[in-house]
Amino acid sequence: MCQKSLKFKLKKSKKSTFLEKTINELNNVIKEEFIAGKIASRHGLLQNLDPRINIIATLLLIITANFIHQPLVLLFFNFWIIWLAKVSLVPIRSFLKRVWLIVPLFTVVMVIPTIFSPxxxxxxxxxxxQFSHPIQILFWQIPPIISITKQGVMAAVVLVLRVGICVSLSLLLTLTTKWSQLLKALNKIGIPTVFITILEMAHRYIYLLLQTTVDMFIAKKSRTVGQTTTGEQRQFISNSMSILLGKTYFISNEVYSAMTSRGYNGKALTLAEFKLKLFDWLWLGFIIIVCLFFIGGDYLFVWK
Structure with a gap:
């Protein structure tokens, strides 16, 4: 009995605490941002493109995906994007995890009602x-037969595949383009400066506040002896939220002063100069052909 209880205590002590899990998750988010920066510096297919062409091509592909209604064509579209990620030197396993762990979680929940006949x-x-007669609930009449319909399943599959394509293309754009160049390219193609400024500041603050949060949790963990109760952990979280809000206001003034002292005038500044090459125009033409190919394939399935 003593040996069993000792083993149980050892196993229990090896379990990660709430603070350790939170610190690990926050560090993983910061680590992913660092990895994304390294991917954007690689010499893959999309990394060698002009960011403006990359944005326009992504928008064309997203618009094309929303005009396609056949699941088989959309599935082939998703596989083509995976090939595009591979030739752009993006880690495929990590790429698929980021896309297909998010898409089912949010999209499937929304489309589940559409598969039912009501x-x-x-x-x-x-x-x-199956009921003997329809059931009236206020203004809604439930039919006598409730079933999973073929049209509902097809609509749900189409929506999930479309969302998968849109998320994949957006992620691929941000992974293969440096953030500063992406903001400058958005400004070049006519996106309002206010919108770009909001994106830039949000990107800066997200990771700055994440690092601040990690420091707070590490400081708490280093000063904690033994295990804390659930109530104490909740109290620490509520206190941390109020402290983080105060630090956010204080840091915002410091960041603004630091940026203005370095010449920030509301525009995305980068040392890289954009210059369209022959390869950029060829890629844009290839993307237009790909869009027409998928739309044509969709119409071909309809006529069949």
Missing amino acids: FLPGEPLLILF
Whole structure:
């Protein structure tokens, strides 16, 4: 009995505490930003493109994806984006995790109601409930047969694949383009300066506040002896939120002063000068051909 209880205590002590888990997760977010910067510095396909062409090509592909209705074409579109990530030297496993761990979590929850006949009537695939007569609930009439419909499943699959394409392309753009160059390219193609300034400041503050939060949690952990109760952890979180709010206001003034003293005038500044090359125009033409190919494939399936 003594040996069993000792083993249990040892296992319990090896479990990560709340503070350790939080510190690890925050460090992982900061680490991912560092890795994204290294990916953008590689000599892959998309990294060698002019950022303006990269943005325009991404927008064309996203618009094209929203005009496609056939799941098979959308699935092939997703595989083509994976190939695009591979030739751009983006780690495929990490890329797929970032996309397909987020898309199902948010999109599937929203599209689940559409697969049922009360929301989207159609050809039944699986009958769930069958009543003798329709049921009236206030202004909504439930049909006598509740089933999972073929049209609902197809609509849900199409929406999930479309969202997957849009998220993949957006992630690929941010991974293969340095943030400063991306903001400057947005300014060059006509995006308002106010919007770019908000993006720039948000990007700076997110990781600055993350680092501040990590420092607070490490300081708390280094001064804590033994395990804390759930109530104490909640009290620490509430206190940390108020302290972080105060630090945010204080840091905002310091950051603004530091930026203005270095010549910041509201525009995204970078040492890189944009110059369109022949390869950029060829890539834009190739993207237009790809868009027409996928739209044509979608129409081909419709006619069949």
